[in-house]
Amino acid sequence: MPEFDFDEEIDRRAVPALKMHKLVLGADGMDLFPGGVADMDFRVAPAITDAIAKRAAHGIFGYEAVPDGLIPAMTGWYATRHGWQIDPAQILRSPNVLNSLAMAVNLFSDPGDGIIVQPPVFFDFADIIAENGRRMVENPLILRDGHYKMDFDGLETLAADPDTRMIFLCNPHNPVGRVWSREELTRLGAICRAHGVLVVSDEIHADITLPGHRYTPFATLSEEDAQNSVICLSPAKSFNIAACCSAFTIVPDPERRATFQAENSRLTVNKNNAFASVAMEAAWREGGPWLDAVLDYIAGNLALVRQRLAEIPQVHLIAPEGTFLLWLDFRKLGLAPDDLTAFLRQKAGWAITRGIAFGPAGAGFGRLNIACPRRRLDAALDSLAQAVKAL
Numbered sequence: 001m002p003e004f005d006f007d008e009e010i011d012r013r014a015v016p017a018l019k020m021h022k023l024v025l026g027a028d029g030m031d032l033f034p035g036g037v038a039d040m041d042f043r044v045a046p047a048i049t050d051a052i053a054k055r056a057a058h059g060i061f062g063y064e065a066v067p068d069g070l071i072p073a074m075t076g077w078y079a080t081r082h083g084w085q086i087d088p089a090q091i092l093r094s095p096n097v098l099n100s101l102a103m104a105v106n107l108f109s110d111p112g113d114g115i116i117v118q119p120p121v122f123f124d125f126a127d128i129i130a131e132n133g134r135r136m137v138e139n140p141l142i143l144r145d146g147h148y149k150m151d152f153d154g155l156e157t158l159a160a161d162p163d164t165r166m167i168f169l170c171n172p173h174n175p176v177g178r179v180w181s182r183e184e185l186t187r188l189g190a191i192c193r194a195h196g197v198l199v200v201s202d203e204i205h206a207d208i209t210l211p212g213h214r215y216t217p218f219a220t221l222s223e224e225d226a227q228n229s230v231i232c233l234s235p236a237k238s239f240n241i242a243a244c245c246s247a248f249t250i251v252p253d254p255e256r257r258a259t260f261q262a263e264n265s266r267l268t269v270n271k272n273n274a275f276a277s278v279a280m281e282a283a284w285r286e287g288g289p290w291l292d293a294v295l296d297y298i299a300g301n302l303a304l305v306r307q308r309l310a311e312i313p314q315v316h317l318i319a320p321e322g323t324f325l326l327w328l329d330f331r332k333l334g335l336a337p338d339d340l341t342a343f344l345r346q347k348a349g350w351a352i353t354r355g356i357a358f359g360p361a362g363a364g365f366g367r368l369n370i371a372c373p374r375r376r377l378d379a380a381l382d383s384l385a386q387a388v389k390a391l
């Protein structure tokens, strides 16, 4: 018996889990294979449930300070796992990563300013930019020979516009699964510094890398790059605690940090949640072996997808380097986005995230979450194979 049982089917509908909820699946889609929302169907590390149970047993949940051990647990994790020594003085709390991104937009750009994104990319970037009255400036990734790259020439041109103030970097990149290399990030960092474009780097997927790939924290490139960045971190993805954690914003530049801190204070986002605190501390202090086992299991699920897709030549997998999200190319099926969604739902029984949600370049693609029990994934691949055959 392995130490952690990721094959276990757990009824997530016993709680209002979004991934299985009618809000996401649609009232007519409750029986579909839920491969959308980016969390895992695995029970969290025992250390986390133990810490929460112990905290619950205490029985009093009045106002609390941040536990003394939390920030050391966090900095210890990034130092040992990723070789990044985070200066505790640079760490600010935030309710979640999207909040950190929205705060950065509001504080360090003005209405109408351009913010660069590199689609296909996490759809909430576009919403944050639009809802805060900024302009999204697209520098699409280049897909060549089944591999996505950044368009550095395009980036240089867009960054040179004085109205472009910021870039949202997704490192690693949801949904195409790139774990950007040090060389790529260094090039991006240099272009942004040369043109006064602030790098806001969303590193929520940092820990989820596949064998042979290593996450490079943007702030470790150079002191100059660190000073020209705002980094958004959270243990939500790595430890499957999105509903029970907070996020952290690393702001190395002292002036920007003071501005950020003042805004946190003005909006009173500094309150502490007792359960989130103990969950995060337990995750970072004791969750390593669980995460390693999850990464193994995800690599196994990926191997299964590769093996099964070899029988379905119309569906092509973009080889991922990280995240538990696969970017599938369905273009050979020749279906328009709405028809592809209808085909996947009605014929294959799949509810995955539409590729078009990540920008026009996502048309004909879909994002499949493989952080689920293998048997369920295998059954879903059976249904896909049959549906494609019958098409």
Ligand SMILES: Cc1ncc(COP(=O)(O)O)c(C=O)c1O
Residues within 6 Å of the ligand: 038, 095, 096, 097, 098, 099, 122, 170, 174, 202, 204, 205, 234, 236, 242, 247
């Ligand atoms: C790249 C990226 N950033 C942010 C988030 C959401 O983060 P949070 O729940 O902390 O706002 C997600 C969730 O899917 C994500 O993929």
